[in-house]
Amino acid sequence: MSTDTTLKPTPKAPPRKSPINLRQYGLLAALVIIVALFQFLTNGRLLMPGNVNNLIQQNAYVLILAIGMVIVIIAGHIDLSVGSVVAMVGAVTAIAMNNWGLPWWAAVILGLLLGAVVGAWQGFWIAFVEIPAFIVTLAGMLLFRGLTLVLLTGGTISGLPAPFTAIGAGWLPPVFGEVAQRDSLTLLIGIVASAALVLQLIRTRKTLQRLDLPREPVSSFGIKAAGAVIGIMALAWLLAGYNGTPIILIILAVLILVYTFVLNRTVFGRHIYAMGGNLFAAEMSGVKTKWVNFLIFVNIGVLSGLAGVVSTARAGGAVASAGQNYELDAIAAVFIGGAAVQGGIGTIIGAVIGGLVMGVLNMGLSILSVDAAWQMAIKGLVLLLAVAFDIFNKRRSGGR
Amino acid sequence: MNVPILRMLDITKDFSGVRALDGVSLEVARGEVHAICGENGAGKSTLMKVLSGVYGHGTYGGVIEFEAEEASFRSINDSEAKGIVIIHQELALSPYLSIAENIFLGNERARNGVVDWNKTNLEASALLARVGLRESPATRVLELGVGKQQLVEIAKALSKRVKLLILDEPTAALNDEDSEHLLNLLEHLREQGVTSIIISHKLKEIRRIADRVTIIRDGKSIETIDMHGPDATESRIIRSMVGRELTSMFPPRKPEIGEEIFRVENWSVYHPVDHTRRVVDGASFHVRAGEIVGFAGLMGAGRTELAMSIFGRLYGRNISGTVYKHGKPIDVHTVEAAIANGLAYATEDRKRYGLNLIGNITVNVSAAALSKLARWGVIDRHREYKVAESYRERMNIKAPGVDAITGKLSGGNQQKVVLSKWIFSGPDILILDEPTRGIDVGAKYEIYGIINELAAQGKAVIVISSELPELLGLSDRIYAISEGRITGEVPREEADQEVLMHYMTAGKD
Structure with a gap:
């Protein structure tokens, strides 16, 4: 074939530069630009320590849901029920603590288990009865919202125990005191995280070098590492000047690390990408597609449960209207984060950045006191443009 | 015989440098059933696509004369307007519409854009009677078996006042009973003056129904045999179909069984x-x-x-x-x-069933045997890389590296990736x-x-x-x-x- 002649049939390829992943960097650049824009428009109010803290605590639920959702979308499905599951889990945990007298930690475990059961229920219909996820989770959206209303007929439940609300609205205690009027624990965490990240980057690069795999030029590698360190330290500095490290930030960091590992490094993760890329080929390669589908939905069930706990804790109580439109926020975050509508493509970090883009938009527009109706319209346009940009990019690179 | 209904003279057709048809000539007499016979890939379907205008005038060489007039069809619509209808192997009916709706699809019995249902159903009934299908015109097509669907296709062709009916492997998907019915129908239509061309592998069928058969091999028309003549035997047709030298080269091998x-x-x-x-x-x-x-x-x-x-x-x-x-x-x-x-099975349709085309070579090579590369469910990606790299070298997969996306490789290299995957599964x-x-x-x-x-x-x-x-x-x-x-x-x-x-x-x- 004619294309072959242009490629070198090299048994030993010379070290090459990897093509820079425009989509991933473009996304990061978009986030930076949006932050800078609002920082300017709000006269520097966007990045005030309190606002940065709120940005994290207010958007934690979207990020948690986006992590579950990106996996579902990579596999070629969708989940419309997460908002209702958030509400139902919130209601059950609140009832468990206030009416049944369960300790806060037992209520959290109960909430996660309930999420798992909901996920197994939906996973059963999707994976084994083979009803499209769109239908099953649309039904779930109504079903679980309805059940939440039944559970909360007595009205809003508030007055939840402090250790519980700390999950969503609390900070790590200042165990090391303060340095220059800033929380030293938070600064320490920032330093440790920066060091770990740089070490990991160097290790990966060494391995690539050893295996003679393509890697980026030293200059861009250096810029990347320096950018990451500056970003982390700036965040730590700002948070340390407010109330310290939000507990939810630690939970989020752990989730991001664990799920990135699962998707990139495990057989299970590989099967998810394989199914999204070509379901038939995956099946014919011996992937247990039904079980993978089932587990994907159990997983998003558990994460929805966690998001339910977090948002209930943040709100300090359970209301029947909790979690409304959360599924749409999560789906938007995933697609802004570069996942493909047809499945097979997407990353955890992309979804998280996508969620942050939405969060910064929300916060920036709120500080500017833009009307909620306009906020929604603007977010809609951003989603459309992000996906259009993606499709335009693919066409240009000659893909489908 | 008088003037033939169809003459195709010296037809040639190239596909990006590959010659699919190389001077094919075909003459079909009015009112006959003419069979076209040949191996897979001999060029039969291409020839019919040229005739029906799928490959429009100007994209092929040679002359087509239909009813003693030079034809220059640019699309299927052009050829259908002249009375040439082709029925493909994959039937093209809309399953959720009724028989009558399908028959007149794109050709509705309507006045000012409003469908005249009485006329539609009445005419459909008449056509169904002609093809011997005892079903209500209101029956949805998905309720019919393949054999009956084929009859609906023929009824549809008849509704267009077909003069030359082309059937591409009409009995390939039919059971014996339905095949028999179809052959009877073709005989019946012949009596009514409809000329048909039937593409088929089944020699028994050809012997039963065809008046003449033209054999195509490697894009050339070899000969036309009169099936009513003395030398019209199956072995004669077979010899004509395969009479070819082994042109491909094979690497030497000493079998040790x-x-x-x-x-x-x-x-x-x-x-x-x-x-x-x-x-x-x-x-x-x-x-x-x-x-x-x-x-x-x-x-x-x-x-x-x-x-x-x-x-x-x-x-x-x-x-x-x-x-x-x-x-x-x-x-x-x-x-x-x-x-x-x-066991390992490398599929014939590698793009649809064999490869994750948006994935790179590495993930495709390891796909069927990931457990070999994993411990506690965690993939050893360095080993995976080495495995993929070793197959790239061994199989001579021409790609910039094992991180190349398989969808962008050539067919031969994609096939090597598929083979690598299965060989690695051991x-x-x-x-x-x-x-x-x-x-x-x-x-x-x-x-x-x-x-x-x-x-x-x-x-x-x-x-x-x-x-x-x-x-x-x-x-x-x-x-x-x-x-x-x-x-x-x-x-x-x-x-x-x-x-x-x-x-x-x-x-x-």
Whole structure:
């Protein structure tokens, strides 16, 4: 074939530069630009320590849901029920603590288990009865919202125990005191995280070098590492000047690390990408597609449960209207984060950045006191443009 | 005979440098049933696409005369306007619409854009009576079997005042009863003055219905035989179809054949939708270590269905029969079980079923044997990389690196990725379905070399191919399949194209 002649049939390829992943960097650049824009428009109010803290605590639920959702979308499905599951889990945990007298930690475990059961229920219909996820989770959206209303007929439940609300609205205690009027624990965490990240980057690069795999030029590698360190330290500095490290930030960091590992490094993760890329080929390669589908939905069930706990804790109580439109926020975050509508493509970090883009938009527009109706319209346009940009990019690179 | 209804003179057609038709001439007399016969890929379908305007005037060389007028069709609409209707192998009916709606689809009986239902149903009833289909015009098409759907297609053609009806392998998907009905109908239409062209592999059918047959081979028209004449025998047609030299080159090989590894007994499979159709019918065969066994069969004979039903029941229902490895029955109910028992199946449709086209070479190579590279479910990506890299070198996959996206590779290199995947799964038995389809000559030679090497390692290799020269060049033994049954088993020494074609066209008694 004619294309072959242009490629070198090299048994030993010379070290090459990897093509820079425009989509991933473009996304990061978009986030930076949006932050800078609002920082300017709000006269520097966007990045005030309190606002940065709120940005994290207010958007934690979207990020948690986006992590579950990106996996579902990579596999070629969708989940419309997460908002209702958030509400139902919130209601059950609140009832468990206030009416049944369960300790806060037992209520959290109960909430996660309930999420798992909901996920197994939906996973059963999707994976084994083979009803499209769109239908099953649309039904779930109504079903679980309805059940939440039944559970909360007595009205809003508030007055939840402090250790519980700390999950969503609390900070790590200042165990090391303060340095220059800033929380030293938070600064320490920032330093440790920066060091770990740089070490990991160097290790990966060494391995690539050893295996003679393509890697980026030293200059861009250096810029990347320096950018990451500056970003982390700036965040730590700002948070340390407010109330310290939000507990939810630690939970989020752990989730991001664990799920990135699962998707990139495990057989299970590989099967998810394989199914999204070509379901038939995956099946014919011996992937247990039904079980993978089932587990994907159990997983998003558990994460929805966690998001339910977090948002209930943040709100300090359970209301029947909790979690409304959360599924749409999560789906938007995933697609802004570069996942493909047809499945097979997407990353955890992309979804998280996508969620942050939405969060910064929300916060920036709120500080500017833009009307909620306009906020929604603007977010809609951003989603459309992000996906259009993606499709335009693919066409240009000659893909489908 | 008076003026022929159709004359195609010296038709040539190129596809990006490859000559598909090379001076084909065809003459069809008014009111006859004219058969076109030839191997898979001989150029029959291309010729019909030229005739019906799918490949418009100007994209081919030569002259078409229809009803003594030079024709220059630019689209199917042009040819249909003149009364030429082609019915393709894959029927093109809308399943949720009624018979009547389908018959007049795009040609509605309407006034000012409003459908006249009385007229529609009345005319549809008349057409259904003509094709002998006893169904209400209001019946939805999805409730009909394939045979009846074919009749609806013919009724649709008749509604367009067809003068020349072209049927592309009309009985390939039909059971015996429906085929019989269709042939009767064609005879009936002949009496009414409709001329038809029928493309078919089935010699019995041709002998029964055709007045004349034109044989096409390698894009050339070989001869036209008068089926009412004295020399119109099946063997004459077969000789004409295959009379070709072995042009492909095969790497040398010295077979070292050992014990039997794989045996399938009495394997039967029914069609997944049409429960009355037995797609594979009591097939039994075996393969020995180090042996390359070919499976020959014409399109629709059931070769792929046989392979896919064995490999984890990916095809069919009501599957019966036993699979043995080293004389012991093995479980092949699921793909994982089949892989675990040392089977590998490289599909004929690599883009649809074989590869993750948006994934890179590495993830495709490791896809069927990830567990080999993983510990506690965590993939050792360095080893995975090394494995992929070693296959890239060994199989000479031409790509910038193993991180290249497979969708961007050429057909030959994609096929090498598929083969790498299955070889890495460490099978004892490999089933390769059309391993060289859509691949250029150089890559073919390389793939033959890989197949030989697999046999030399003592594996049992099954090659399914539409190209007889390929099977003859590769195989130690060849099974022929026709209409789902194994109709012949020929050792290499006794095999030639004519012998195989005899078995491949053997119908049911």
